[in-house]
Amino acid sequence: MDVENLSPLRKGIVGVQFLFVAFGSTVLVPLLVGLDPATALFSAGIGTFIFHLVTKGKVPIFLGSSFAFIAPIIEASKLWGMSGTLAGIIGVSLVYFIMSALVKWQGKKLLDRVFPPVVIGPVIILIGLTLSTSAVNMAKENWLLAFIALITAICVLTFTKGLIKLVPVVCGIIVGYIVACFMGLVDFSAVKAAPWIGLPNALTDFHLPQFQWAPFIYMIPVAIAPVIEHIGDVYVVSAVADKDFVKNPGLHRTLLGDGLACLAASFFGGPPVTTYSEVTGAMSITKVTNPQVIRIAALTAVVFSVVGKLSALLQSIPQAVLGGIMLLLFGTIASVGIQNLIQHHVDLNKTRNIIIVSVTLTMGIGGAVLGWGSFSISGIGLSAIVGVILNLILPQNIIEENQDKKETK
Numbered sequence: 001m002d003v004e005n006l007s008p009l010r011k012g013i014v015g016v017q018f019l020f021v022a023f024g025s026t027v028l029v030p031l032l033v034g035l036d037p038a039t040a041l042f043s044a045g046i047g048t049f050i051f052h053l054v055t056k057g058k059v060p061i062f063l064g065s066s067f068a069f070i071a072p073i074i075e076a077s078k079l080w081g082m083s084g085t086l087a088g089i090i091g092v093s094l095v096y097f098i099m100s101a102l103v104k105w106q107g108k109k110l111l112d113r114v115f116p117p118v119v120i121g122p123v124i125i126l127i128g129l130t131l132s133t134s135a136v137n138m139a140k141e142n143w144l145l146a147f148i149a150l151i152t153a154i155c156v157l158t159f160t161k162g163l164i165k166l167v168p169v170v171c172g173i174i175v176g177y178i179v180a181c182f183m184g185l186v187d188f189s190a191v192k193a194a195p196w197i198g199l200p201n202a203l204t205d206f207h208l209p210q211f212q213w214a215p216f217i218y219m220i221p222v223a224i225a226p227v228i229e230h231i232g233d234v235y236v237v238s239a240v241a242d243k244d245f246v247k248n249p250g251l252h253r254t255l256l257g258d259g260l261a262c263l264a265a266s267f268f269g270g271p272p273v274t275t276y277s278e279v280t281g282a283m284s285i286t287k288v289t290n291p292q293v294i295r296i297a298a299l300t301a302v303v304f305s306v307v308g309k310l311s312a313l314l315q316s317i318p319q320a321v322l323g324g325i326m327l328l329l330f331g332t333i334a335s336v337g338i339q340n341l342i343q344h345h346v347d348l349n350k351t352r353n354i355i356i357v358s359v360t361l362t363m364g365i366g367g368a369v370l371g372w373g374s375f376s377i378s379g380i381g382l383s384a385i386v387g388v389i390l391n392l393i394l395p396q397n398i399i400e401e402n403q404d405k406k407e408t409k
Contacts, residue, residue: 014288015296019304021282022064024169026301027314028329029065029271031322032134033073034082036269038200038304038311040065043270045301047261052295054257055249060283060291061237062298063261066274067333068229071130072222072380073271080215088215089266095223096230096259104252108231115228117344119387121337122357123225126364126380128334135330138323142185146324149176153328166282169325176321191312198308221381224388226274230258233275240280241289352394360387 022044030040047063055061069092076085102110139146153172156164164171180186234254238245245254262272279297283289304310341348341357348354362368364383 011290011293012296015293016300018062018279018282018294018297019300020170021166022062022276022279022297024167024173025067025276026064028169028173028322028325029067029070031314031317032070032326033271034077035073035271036200036311037314038198038306038308039268039270041301042200042305043261043265043268044273045298045305046268047264047273048294048298048301050261050264051254051257052291052298054260055245055253057291057295058243058249059234059237059245059254060241060289060294061233061254062276062279062294063258063273064276065271066226067329068127068226068274068380069219069222069272071127071134072219074134075379076215076218079218080212083210084212084215086266086269087211088219089262089272090211091216091219092223092226092272093259093263093266095220095227096255096262099227100252100255100259103255104250108246108251111228111231114388114392115224116391117340118346118353118356119360119384119391120225120228121341121344121346122360122364122387123380123384124229124337124340125334125361126337126383127225128330128332128337129365130379132330135323135326138319139327140320141323142180142318142320145176145180145183145185145318145320146327148179149173149321149324150327152176153325169329172325172328173317173321176324177317180318180321185318186316188316191309191316194312195308197306198311200305200311218381221384223272224384225380226272227255230255230275233280237275237280237283237289240284352396355394356387356390359390360384 026040026044027037029035030037044062044064048061051061051063052059069089073085076088080088099111139150149172152175153168156168156171177186231251234245234251245251258274265271265273279294346353346357348357360383363386364380367379368382370382
């Protein structure tokens with residue numbers, strides 16, 4: 001829908017609505033990793049504006065907190081503290097910058113060679129599975145609350161239609177929170193003490209990240225999956241808007257914009273940001289794909305970030321409620337990885353493919369650690385590197401391929 005066909009009031013309403021579609025996920029990530037949700041909203045808004053500036057205001061994409069970095073941030077904060085972890089996010093930006101340069105230089109074919117579905121699928125699966133323990137630990141604080149939140153989210157996904165179907169996380173948290181209030185399990189003291197208007201930590205405690213090599217290198221491999229997801233989302237948004245954003249303004253610009261947004265988030269103290277498929281789904285339903293509406297959503301996120309009581313209210317949500325949502329959410333992430341393998345017709349009867357998938361999953365789930373000196377890398381990051389290396393060095397099995405061709409004939 002063109003901007004000429006939208007009244008200012010309608011643009012404003014739809015823009016705020018788009019933010020609510022992304023709101024649950026955007027604030028859930030910082031709540032899970034111990035960051036300020038107001039800062040995450042601020043980073044998402046500013047990051048989206050940066051993205052639109054780099055892409056010449058042509059691409060209707062909203063950037064929000066990335067779930068891919070929940071487990072790495074939790075682990076990195078234990079090893080190097082939150083200040084070192086935030087400095088490590090600079091490494092995420094570096095990956096986006098390198099990918100942007102590669103796409104500009106060689107085109108998307110190089111990325112397809114280095115990061116095919118047989119590598120990305122298992123990495124996405126690991127992002128969900130490695131968080132399963134955290135989900136259960138949070139849920140078991142009060143299983144009743146956890147199941148209420150979980151069942152609500154499932155019902156929204158299963159039985160509703162339209163925009164409400166896009167916000168199961170928000171619905172699950174709201175219902176779980178209301179029940180927790182009736183059970184007397186919510187502490188409102190922080191909400192009462194919080195000012196109505198209060199700047200997020202990003203503005204009151206702005207400081208340069210304390211750079212360390214260890215978390216910097218640790219975060220780099222983790223960025224591979226979000227980068228590939230970014231590329232896929234740009235193609236999806238292009239289809240929804242019926243425009244080729246891969247060519248104009250160009251995939252290299254969208255990657256650069258996302259990288260700069262992640263870099264800004266590291267300085268503001270927020271989690272890395274990435275493209276949000278939820279908002280793309282909302283655009284598909286409303287048929288509103290004008291980038292100006294997305295910028296209204298970004299502005300609304302910045303405005304919400306200075307509402308002090310909203311930030312305090314979000315932080316008063318019981319852990320069990322969040323745990324119930326995570327039981328569904330993280331399993332869904334793993335399912336996306338499986339879906340990725342299926343949609344791209346990854347043949348697990350091929351010896352080469354089964355080796356890559358098996359080793360990647362085993363090292364990630366088993367907690368393999370590779371270290372030298374005071375530095376070590378493990379989890380999703382190590383598994384992603386191993387998957388990429390195996391994909392590059394393992395030869396295609398000509399015997400199996402020829403045999404398959406004969407069988408198909």
